[in-house]
Amino acid sequence: MKDSIKEIWVFGDYRNYFQNRVTLQLLSRATELAKMLQAKVCAVVFGDQVDEWVNEYIAHGADRVLVIDHPDLKNYKIETYVNLMIRLIGKQRPEIILVGATNFGREFAPRIAKRLKTGLSADCVDLDINDEGLLVQTAPSFGGNILAQIITPECKPQMATVRPGTFQEIPHNYERTGEIVRIPMPADLPKERVHLIFSERSPQRSQRIEEAKVVICGGRGMGSKKKFKKLTELGELMNAEIGATRPVVYANWIEADALIGQAGKHIKPKVLFAFGISGAIQHTAAINNAEFIIAVNKNPNAPMMAMADIAIVADANQVCTAMIKELKVRIRG
Ligand SMILES: Cc1cc2nc3c(=O)[nH]c(=O)nc-3n(C[C@H](O)[C@H](O)[C@H](O)COP(=O)(O)OP(=O)(O)OC[C@H]3O[C@@H](n4cnc5c(N)ncnc54)[C@H](O)[C@@H]3O)c2cc1C
Numbered sequence: 001m002k003d004s005i006k007e008i009w010v011f012g013d014y015r016n017y018f019q020n021r022v023t024l025q026l027l028s029r030a031t032e033l034a035k036m037l038q039a040k041v042c043a044v045v046f047g048d049q050v051d052e053w054v055n056e057y058i059a060h061g062a063d064r065v066l067v068i069d070h071p072d073l074k075n076y077k078i079e080t081y082v083n084l085m086i087r088l089i090g091k092q093r094p095e096i097i098l099v100g101a102t103n104f105g106r107e108f109a110p111r112i113a114k115r116l117k118t119g120l121s122a123d124c125v126d127l128d129i130n131d132e133g134l135l136v137q138t139a140p141s142f143g144g145n146i147l148a149q150i151i152t153p154e155c156k157p158q159m160a161t162v163r164p165g166t167f168q169e170i171p172h173n174y175e176r177t178g179e180i181v182r183i184p185m186p187a188d189l190p191k192e193r194v195h196l197i198f199s200e201r202s203p204q205r206s207q208r209i210e211e212a213k214v215v216i217c218g219g220r221g222m223g224s225k226k227k228f229k230k231l232t233e234l235g236e237l238m239n240a241e242i243g244a245t246r247p248v249v250y251a252n253w254i255e256a257d258a259l260i261g262q263a264g265k266h267i268k269p270k271v272l273f274a275f276g277i278s279g280a281i282q283h284t285a286a287i288n289n290a291e292f293i294i295a296v297n298k299n300p301n302a303p304m305m306a307m308a309d310i311a312i313v314a315d316a317n318q319v320c321t322a323m324i325k326e327l328k329v330r331i332r333g
Contacts, residue, residue, distance in 0.1 A: 001288035002173060006039035006095040009157070010062070011085075011108070013077070013100045014045070014053040022100030024060045024169035026162060029127055030098060031061040031170065036129040039095060040064060044088065046081055048074035065178060066092070070185035071255045075199070076104055082111045087186065089116065094157050096135050098127070103159040109161045118155035123262065124162045125285065135160065140262045140285055147285075163286075165210040165266035209258070214240035215290070217260055217270040219283075220247040221276020221297060221316050228253040230277060232318045237327040243267065245283050261286045277315035279304030296320075 008030045013023050016293060023043070030041045042064040043057035054065045068084055089097070099109040101123050103117070113120035121137035125147065128136040134151045135158040141148035153160040209215060216235050222228040228248065235242045243260040244253065260267055261283040268289035275296050277283065287293070295308035296319045305311040312319060 006037055007042045007064070007092070007094040008034050008037070008039050008098065009042050009044055009058075009094040010055055010203055011097065011099045011104055011105070012043045012045035012050075012057055012065075013105060014047070014050070014056075015102075015104070018101070020102060020164060021169055022105075022162070022164040023057070025167040026098045026100060027057060028060040028170045029162075029167040030096075033096070033127060033135070037095070037133055042066060042094065044085065045069075046073045046084055048072075054180055055174075056172070058176055058180075059172040059174050061176075063178050064181065066181050066183060068183050068185055072185065077106055077196070077198050078104075078111070078194060080189060080193050081108060082115070083189050084186070085112055086115055088183070089157060097157045097159045099159070099161045101163045105161050106191040113159050116157070118157060118159060119150070119152035120161070121150045122161050123168055124160045125266075127160060127162065128224060134158065140282070145281060163266050165268060165289075191262075203299060209241040209243055209260075210265055210267055212241035212267070213270045214238055214244050214273075215260075215267050215271075216240045216273040216275065217243040217245070217277060217287075218248060218253075218316075219245040219276045219277030220251075221278075222248070222253070223276070223317060224319075225251070225253040227317050227320075230317065230324065234324050234327070237324060239321075239332065240273075245277055245280075274304050274308065275320060277304045278302050279307055282288055316327065 002074045010026045010030050014052050030064040034041045040063040041061055043062040044066045045053050048071050050069050057065055075229035099105040109120055121139045124137045124139045126138035130136050134153055137160045138147055138149045216231050218228050218231045231242055238282050242258055244258045248254060249259045255307055262285050270291045272287060272293045279302055293308040295304045296312045296314055296316045297305050300313045
């Protein structure tokens with residue numbers, strides 16, 4: 001059993017490292033929470049030949065890293081990873097566990113919470129420590145209509161998953177040192193029932209929408225799939241990424257990974273265009289960090305217009321077409 005200093009654990013999800021920065025973002029927030037709690041930050045890393053990530057997590061704020069490094073852990077195996085985590089938690093008793101709300105994290109964290117009979121707040125948009133030293137987990141609730149502040153006073157560990165892009169990572173510092181605890185792979189784990197047959201990377205976007213400086217978001221007001229496609233042409237001219245609201249994704253006008261909102265991605269562009277978007281809270285919760293918003297909507301009273309720095313009352317298609325025409329003239333001369 002470790003000494004009595006509390007620990008905040010961050011699960012090390014290092015897949016697609018250069019795109020998926022959520023672990024580094026969580027380490028950054030965990031470092032701030034640890035100061036309030038007088039706790040240590042500990043990263044947990046499972047995998048095969050993972051020293052690179054161990055050092056990376058120390059450079060980004062981890063005081064300690066628990067590592068299980070074994071060829072059997074090369075690919076994510078949900079049951080094995082959960083079993084390993086449960087054993088570590090049983091021995092080390094962390095105060096708080098934070099997991100990125102990636103596809104894997106969303107599968108992983110609830111299984112741990114269920115097995116340990118503790119609480120878990122999913123898709124948090126903020127984390128804090130209250131006067132009682134409890135983790136305050138701010139998460140969209142009741143269909144995203146309110147932001148609930150949730151505490152877990154009676155069970156440990158306190159657990160939360162957090163969306164990529166919610167917190168800013170701190171710059172790495174390779175001078176930092178930390179304790180590395182190497183744990184042998186247990187021989188008596190239950191057999192994994194899920195077998196990976198093959199894996200294939202899905203086609204990459206030109207840049208990650210969460211990091212894009214300019215994002216063009218389209219909503220149902222674009223009218224049709226064909227009209228929505230014009231936004232892609234505009235995006236190419238502006239080197240912008242394309243995002244969408246839920247009705248657009250459901251209508252199959254664009255792939256699901258373009259979804260911006262509570263159920264999709266959080267963005268923080270310098271400039272955000274919102275074409276034909278009403279501004280429902282489930283969508284706007286994910287664009288609060290946009291620096292400058294230009295909205296185009298036929299309805300001047302749409303909530304999106306109130307949120308915008310420039311609100312253009314017009315037909316979204318006409319504005320999009322006019323911008324394409326003007327940009328082509330400017331670019332080609
Ligand atoms: C649990 C839950 C989770 C959800 N998660 C998400 C999420 O992650 N992301 C998300 O986006 N939504 C989410 N939603 C749905 C959300 O509540 C809204 O329904 C959705 O964001 C609305 O999308 P929209 O603005 O494209 O469509 P609408 O609300 O239908 O708005 C269309 C807008 O276009 C305008 N318009 C119409 N024609 C034109 C035109 N020719 N030119 C200009 N403007 C025009 C209209 O005035 C209107 O303001 C979620 C809902 C629930 C219950």
